[in-house]
Amino acid sequence: MPGFGNFPDHPFHSLKETPSQTAGPFLHIGMAPAAAGLPERSQQQDNVIAGAAVEGERIRIEGYVLDGTGHKVKDAALEAWQADSKGAFPEGPIEAAAFRGWGRAVTDFSTGLWWFETVKPGAVPGRVGADGKAAVQAPHLCLWVVARGINVGLSTRLYFDDEAEYNAKDPVLAVIEQVGRRETLLARRESRGGETVYRFDIVLQGEGETVFFDV
Amino acid sequence: MAARDEFYQRDRDWHPAAYAPGYKTSVTRAPRFALVSLEQSLSDVTGPVFGEDSLGPLDNDLIRNFTGEEAVGPRIVVHGRVLDENARPVPNALIEIWQANAGGKYRHVNDRYLAALDPNFGGCGRALSDADGYYFFRTIQPGPYPWRNRINDWRPAHIHLSIFGTAFCQRLITQLYFEGDPLIPRCPIVNSIADKAAVERLIARLDPEAGVPLDSLAYRFDIVLRGRRQTLFENRLQGA
Numbered sequence: 001m002p003g004f005g006n007f008p009d010h011p012f013h014s015l016k017e018t019p020s021q022t023a024g025p026f027l028h029i030g031m032a033p034a035a036a037g038l039p040e041r042s043q044q045q046d047n048v049i050a051g052a053a054v055e056g057e058r059i060r061i062e063g064y065v066l067d068g069t070g071h072k073v074k075d076a077a078l079e080a081w082q083a084d085s086k087g088a089f090p091e092g093p094i095e096a097a098a099f100r101g102w103g104r105a106v107t108d109f110s111t112g113l114w115w116f117e118t119v120k121p122g123a124v125p126g127r128v129g130a131d132g133k134a135a136v137q138a139p140h141l142c143l144w145v146v147a148r149g150i151n152v153g154l155s156t157r158l159y160f161d162d163e164a165e166y167n168a169k170d171p172v173l174a175v176i177e178q179v180g181r182r183e184t185l186l187a188r189r190e191s192r193g194g195e196t197v198y199r200f201d202i203v204l205q206g207e208g209e210t211v212f213f214d215v
Numbered sequence: 216m217a218a219r220d221e222f223y224q225r226d227r228d229w230h231p232a233a234y235a236p237g238y239k240t241s242v243t244r245a246p247r248f249a250l251v252s253l254e255q256s257l258s259d260v261t262g263p264v265f266g267e268d269s270l271g272p273l274d275n276d277l278i279r280n281f282t283g284e285e286a287v288g289p290r291i292v293v294h295g296r297v298l299d300e301n302a303r304p305v306p307n308a309l310i311e312i313w314q315a316n317a318g319g320k321y322r323h324v325n326d327r328y329l330a331a332l333d334p335n336f337g338g339c340g341r342a343l344s345d346a347d348g349y350y351f352f353r354t355i356q357p358g359p360y361p362w363r364n365r366i367n368d369w370r371p372a373h374i375h376l377s378i379f380g381t382a383f384c385q386r387l388i389t390q391l392y393f394e395g396d397p398l399i400p401r402c403p404i405v406n407s408i409a410d411k412a413a414v415e416r417l418i419a420r421l422d423p424e425a426g427v428p429l430d431s432l433a434y435r436f437d438i439v440l441r442g443r444r445q446t447l448f449e450n451r452l453q454g455a
Binding site for chain 2: 014015016017018019020021022023024025026027028029030031033036037038039041067068069071073075079081083089090091092093094100101102109124125126127137140142144146147148149150151152153154155157171172175176181204205206209210211212213214215
């Protein structure tokens, strides 16, 4: 363990993080019991990030998780964390009917589809630049993907393809050197029977591989 | 708005490799490209807060929480503290666990292992750490089981844990193994971690004094989440 120069036995910070392990194929037992075939918990509507009464544009987000062969991953779990329609993150304990900001979805065992129902987030304050001004982050969701075969959960972000003006100034998209890869973080807006649906596929590997972050 | 500090970067050499060919499923599920490193923003250093009312009364008692009757197998207490890298307790951390029963069988629609289900064991638990970061579960020591990797691979007995800190960037899923299990060094999932000292951190130690006489053995398992970096200079994370 590294130490301070003149205190070689003293670690910089004293403990190392617990190492990650895969969530495995049976993550549903602990993370989505109803999918595993266990009794449903009360308040177990983790796909719904914002209840019906929450202010904002109601949207559905859905997609697939694809492996390096293009095969749909049917045993993955995704978690989402987002700001509300005004760009604020919730601070108090999660309440089912309120804006939760957090959600969890699992890919369907037969179709591979995952989905969230929520409100479209607003722009969020970014870091303060050298000029002393805070950057503006385009509306986005932070996503975290775990599954059998994923040894450390994968962090990515979902942006909206109809927010071009914000996206063009987003400080996170801007650090992705290969401009073409930024496209992998854009959800595509569709309209389906009066409902707004954003389609977002996560490609774990290979052609069109989603940008994953070390954050 | 409260000032929010950033977290130490993850030591990716300490964590398992994404691509670990001995663990076959990782071969097509590991990204090929390097992770894009980001400075943290408000989106990363905030996260969901879970309250006591999100837990049921038996959520941390897997011996009885499926039917109310006692499950079969070695009765154990799993307990410890949730700390951060600065060795400070993390209170109110939600810990979700899931596991096989004493015979190595999961109560899951996709588990095809021939071992029997225990009608009184579900294998799912939750707990919140207290003000000192302390948590405990009562459960059944799970059995090892075979899995489709190489044709005769067996998982060491293990409990899966999912832990929430205060920030989304602290999210962690891991597995707890048991001291003395000879299957640990043979497991390709364990061996996706290169650093043996890191593997040691996943092995719960028998904690005789914490057991319940004539009832349960105890295993100690402390969990460390990413710690906040001290802000020596002006906080550049956000305006405040």
